[in-house]
Amino acid sequence: MMIAWLFLLTSVLTGTAGDLLMAKGMSDHGEIYDFRPRALLRMITRLSGNGHIAIGILAQAVSFFSFVALLTVAELSFAVPATALGMVIKTIFAKLFLNEQIGRRRWAAAVLVSFGVLLVSL
């Protein structure tokens, strides 16, 4: 069970770091307007040189594989609530580190969705 908790912790922490880094990288990049294939390719080339995005995607990959590893040693009903927990942690960190202004509706949504994911996993 110790190893399950280790995978769980790794998955939640790297997933949170990944989402925050990707959000930071994209908000620094600015709004994307041009979705023609050539422009998208240019954007992907430019973004691959962006440290926040690159480390963010790497962290997401680590999170994904720890989650898959977690599923090999634990039940889905143990693994999925971690996703629910991640939702609230990410919202708090978005306020602390990305200075996002989170109103009542967003807090309500984060809590509702977390409980919903919890119930779906039961």
Add this chain to the structure above:
Amino acid sequence: MPALDLTTETSRRQMKNHVFVILAVIANTLGNFLLTLGMRAIDFKLSASPIDYIRIFANPWIDAGVILLIVWLVAQLSLLSWADLSYVLPITAASYVLTAVLGKLFLAESISILRWSGILLISVGVTTVIGTSPKARLSAEEMVP
């Protein structure tokens, strides 16, 4: 008329935002779904040989799943270029609902009353933020400390 232009611009951006939310949710759900189908079809066992991992891509369901997950990544990054993370997170949770529906329709998974209530809670959460501005600039009295 500048006022009219502003309204058109706002609704155009709102439209773009909703298109990308839907794209991200569908690509993520369907991508995971096809990956699951493919992995079940090939009955994959953990292996030390890299060739076994490359052989996974001989399965068309898995290829389609991977392509859809790349589409999801591009859509998610695009969303984050104009929307707050605290907006994107609950709204893309709609994929949990879609996953449950796909599982019921195509994998004949049963949905218990508990799971239905979870789906309902997620849906209420998603509709709570869907109409709000993706990039929040709240007035002082709206702020929750």
